[in-house]
Amino acid sequence: xxxxxxxxxxxxxxxxxxxxxxxxxxxxxxxxxxxxxxxxxxxxxxxxxxxxxxxxxxxxxxxxxxxxxxxxxxxxxxxxxxxxxxxxxxxxxxxxxxxxxxxxxxxxxxxxxxxxxxxxxxxxxxxxxxxxxxxxxxxxxxxxxxxxxxxxxxxxxxxxxxxxxxxxxxxxxxxxxxxxxxxxxxxxxxxxxxxxxxxxxxxxxxxxxxxxxxxxxxxxxxxxxxxxxxxxxxxxxxxxxxxxxxxxxxxxxxxxxxxxxxxxxxxxxxxxxxxxxxxxxxxxxxxxxxxxxxxxxxxxxxxxxxxxxxxxxxxxxxxxxxxxxxxxxxxxxxxxxxxxxxxxxxxxxxxxxxxxxxxxxxxxxxxxxxxxxxxxxxxxxxxxxxxxxxxxxxxxxxxxxxxxxxxxxxxxxxxxxxxxxxxxxxxxxxxxxxxxxxxxxxxxxxxxxxxxxxxxxxxxxxxxxxxxxxxxxxxxxxxxxxxxxxxxxxxxxxxxxxxxxxxxxxxxxxxx
Amino acid sequence: xxxxxxxxxxxxxxxxxxxxxxxxxxxxxxxxxxxxxxxxxxxxxxxxxxxxxxxxxxxxxxxxxxxxxxxxxxxxxxxxxxxxxxxxxxxxxxxxxxxxxxxxxxxxxxxxxxxxxxxxxxxxxxxxxxxxxxxxxxxxxxxxxxxxxxxxxxxxxxxxxxxxxxxxxxxxxxxxxxxxxxxxxxxxxxxxxxxxxxxxxxxxxxxxxxxxxxxxxxxxxxxxxxxxxxxxxxxxxxxxxxxxxxxxxxxxxxxxxxxxxxxxxxxxxxxxxxxxxxxxxxx
Numbered sequence: 122x123x124x125x126x127x128x129x130x131x132x133x134x135x136x137x138x139x140x141x142x143x144x145x146x147x148x149x150x151x152x153x154x155x156x157x158x159x160x161x162x163x164x165x166x167x168x169x170x171x172x173x174x175x176x177x178x179x180x181x182x183x184x185x186x187x188x189x190x191x192x193x194x195x196x197x198x199x200x201x202x203x204x205x206x207x208x209x210x211x212x213x214x215x216x217x218x219x220x221x222x223x224x225x226x227x228x229x230x231x232x233x234x235x236x237x238x239x240x241x242x243x244x245x246x247x248x249x250x251x252x253x254x255x256x257x258x259x260x261x262x263x264x265x266x267x268x269x270x271x272x273x274x275x276x277x278x279x280x281x282x283x284x285x286x287x288x289x290x291x292x293x294x295x296x297x298x299x300x301x302x303x304x305x306x307x308x309x310x311x312x313x314x315x316x317x318x319x320x321x322x323x324x325x326x327x328x329x330x331x332x333x334x335x336x337x338x339x340x341x342x343x344x345x346x347x348x349x350x351x352x353x354x355x356x357x358x359x360x361x362x363x364x365x366x367x368x369x370x371x372x373x374x375x376x377x378x379x380x381x382x383x384x385x386x387x388x389x390x391x392x393x394x395x396x397x398x399x400x401x402x403x404x405x406x407x408x409x410x411x412x413x414x415x416x417x418x419x420x421x422x423x424x425x426x427x428x429x430x431x432x433x434x435x436x437x438x439x440x441x442x443x444x445x446x447x448x449x450x451x452x453x454x455x456x457x458x459x460x461x462x463x464x465x466x467x468x469x470x471x472x473x474x475x476x477x478x479x480x481x482x483x484x485x486x487x488x489x490x491x492x493x494x495x496x497x498x499x500x501x502x503x504x505x506x507x508x509x510x511x512x513x514x515x516x517x518x519x520x521x522x523x524x525x526x527x528x529x530x531x532x533x534x535x536x537x538x539x540x541x542x543x544x545x546x547x548x549x550x551x552x553x554x555x556x557x558x559x560x561x562x563x564x565x566x567x568x569x570x571x572x573x574x575x576x577x578x579x580x581x582x583x584x585x586x587x588x589x590x591x592x593x594x595x596x597x598x599x600x601x602x603x604x605x606x607x608x609x610x611x612x613x614x615x616x617x618x619x620x621x622x623x624x625x626x627x628x629x630x631x632x633x
Numbered sequence: 634x635x636x637x638x639x640x641x642x643x644x645x646x647x648x649x650x651x652x653x654x655x656x657x658x659x660x661x662x663x664x665x666x667x668x669x670x671x672x673x674x675x676x677x678x679x680x681x682x683x684x685x686x687x688x689x690x691x692x693x694x695x696x697x698x699x700x701x702x703x704x705x706x707x708x709x710x711x712x713x714x715x716x717x718x719x720x721x722x723x724x725x726x727x728x729x730x731x732x733x734x735x736x737x738x739x740x741x742x743x744x745x746x747x748x749x750x751x752x753x754x755x756x757x758x759x760x761x762x763x764x765x766x767x768x769x770x771x772x773x774x775x776x777x778x779x780x781x782x783x784x785x786x787x788x789x790x791x792x793x794x795x796x797x798x799x800x801x802x803x804x805x806x807x808x809x810x811x812x813x814x815x816x817x818x819x820x821x822x823x824x825x826x827x828x829x830x831x832x833x834x835x836x837x838x839x840x841x842x843x844x845x846x847x848x849x850x851x852x853x854x855x856x857x858x859x860x861x862x863x864x865x866x867x868x869x870x871x872x873x874x875x876x877x878x879x880x881x882x883x884x885x886x887x888x889x890x891x892x893x894x895x896x897x898x899x900x901x902x903x904x905x906x907x908x909x910x911x912x913x914x915x916x
Contacts, residue, residue, distance in 0.1 A: 155768065194743075198787060594756070615748060
């Protein structure tokens with residue numbers, strides 16, 4: 122065993138492993154660079170450097186232990202956190218997802234309009250003089266043209282062959298595309314403006330028809346403006362990721378791009394009632410949900426721990442059954458409970474002979490959420506409470522009994538305070554965990570029920586984290602900027618709670 | 634006998650009552666898995682029929698790649714469990730035992746980072762892995778390898794933190810003695826520390842395994858392909874549709890997937906509980 126760690130074999134092994142890892146990473150870094158993912162490429166390059174320096178030199182011994190863990194942390198935790206921080210400063214939502222360069226291209230493509238008569242022609246794709254061209258048939262007037270990006274040539278009617286619909290399919294010097302070529306023609310042909318008359322050109326509508334169109338919006342790179350060629354109005358960068366009309370700021374061009382708006386996503390949370398009101402409601406429920414969960418699970422767990430604190434008959438069997446909910450994979454238990462609360466077929470309504478629409482009524486849905494979480498969580502508190510009960514010195518309880526306290530008094534004045542003191546860090550940790558108990562809400566109620574009529578996305582059982590998820594990945598407008606801002610606020614909240622609990626447990630360490 | 638009833642009967646009543654509460658959903662799943670109706674209905678407490686239709690469906694229906702879901706879950710959760718503990722314990726050892734500049738700041742940063750709920754960074758992770766896919770399709774979005782990497786990174790913070798707590802509690806006399814005998818830090822780690830901490834490492838890796846096995850949202854976002862899904866994501870789709878809830882195969886699949894986890898959990902209960910009280914909460 123030792124030879125694997127020290128000596129020539131070890132050195133050789135090390136060089137092979139580091140070399141192999143570096144080779145793979147180098148390959149990845151190169152292809153990342155080729156795809157213009159410069160940040161990722163730089164990170165990979167630095168990784169190679171760090172690996173080589175750490176393991177092939179004696180620069181630092183602690184680093185040898187750290188490097189793999191730290192690199193993973195940076196890549197998949199710290200990196201995404203920083204990215205979230207950055208996103209929270211941007212107007213980054215549906216309609217403002219792409220970069221400004223891409224947005225300009227898109228606005229240009231969309232900034233066209235058909236001629237007033239809505240003229241369209243049957244066309245054939247092909248090449249003329251080696252260039253992409255279309256053969257246009259003006260069936261009504263029996264006129265035919267070949268049009269390329271820079272010229273239009275009339276073709277005499279007796280030079281073309283027509284198909285049964287009167288559409289020209291061949292013309293002199295015009296080579297029709299084969300089916301195989303058609304398949305790959307999509308990208309090039311749809312981008313070309315085929316000449317028509319004056320400012321008008323022909324834009325493809327599928328592969329068989331062309332529409333007479335003109336460019337309405339023109340990009341002026343010098344001033345970074347869009348100009349409407351018809352009425353001369355000017356659209357300027359409004360600093361928030363869109364080109365907006367100079368006179369009317371609400372008239373914006375689609376699509377926009379992701380633009381820095383600094384703290385607006387945060388200030389919106391306070392100032393915009395459409396953001397603030399649902400958020401406050403969700404926040405209150407989140408706190409209530411986490412508190413109630415801790416309270417109910419702890420109460421039931423403690424009750425069981427007290428009941429089973431004596432070696433009564435069958436205690437081991439009870440214990441094995443009682444931890445089952447905790448041992449089951451929680452994803453599956455939550456889904457099962459979801460089925461049990463079904464109004465028509467659910468076992469709960471069958472069992473009690475009731476007819477409650479559990480997930481359609483806000484209050485029943487909340488009760489269901491708490492009840493399911495009680496089932497999932499009480500074994501945890503049962504296990505740790507029974508452990509802690511045994512840790513309470515029996516002398517204390519005996520002393521109280523000798524002083525004449527009855528069992529209830531002993532519990533209330535001695536056992537419970539001591540227990541709370543021992544368990545308070547875990548109670549707080551449980552609160553922090555449930556504060557972000559995404560799986561439960563997402564899989565059980567989906568955050569619902571919600572009032573769909575007023576377009577509100579926050580449901581009655583939505584907690585902050587599931588609400589944030591909806592904002593970022595929901596079905597309507599997806600606002601990644603706002604979601605990131607709320608995420609960071611949640612982080613600050615949870616981190617404060619956890620730090621507080623940690624401080625408390627430090628105190629306990631010195632106490633115990 | 635009389636005193637037994639008087640003193641202990643309330644204990645039994647409470648225990649039996651809560652046991653029924655604990656068992657009810659589990660019992661329901663078991664009878665649903667053997668029913669042929671495909672619903673999670675409580676028609677009677679005693680099953681009238683025992684049909685293996687649902688179990689057969691899982692293994693014989695070519696549109697339900699149940700075995701590959703299980704395989705995916707086991708491979709991904711298993712790899713995360715093993716790798717994250719190896720990598721994490723090395724870092725934890727350094728934080729706990731070695732002296733270097735910035736150690737305190739490092740610990741504080743780690744503490745903060747492990748508090749960041751992974752789900753909040755989900756959009757960032759998604760965008761990053763989408764980009765990785767553009768140049769390395771085998772480890773980017775939609776691949777099991779990519780998901781494994783993301784899990785591994787996500788497990789790092791908590792695991793290093795948890796393991797550091799355990800390392801701190803191992804008496805330092807042993808590795809100091811090894812040092813005096815001329816062992817290097819790397820030797821101390823592999824030859825003294827790892828064997829000593831083996832039970833603890835096993836528990837932490839088990840918790841990682843269960844946590845990863847239970848992870849749902851990243852897996853759903855990442856693995857679109859039917860074949861590459863995990864058990865949790867695969868089974869959820871049976872009942873995910875609003876109108877096409879098919880509980881039979883879901884129940885059967887859940888039971889088969891849960892049995893090994895439950896057995897591991899029950900047999901290692903004692904160790905897991907001590908791990909839990911050290912500060913982790915099951916996810």
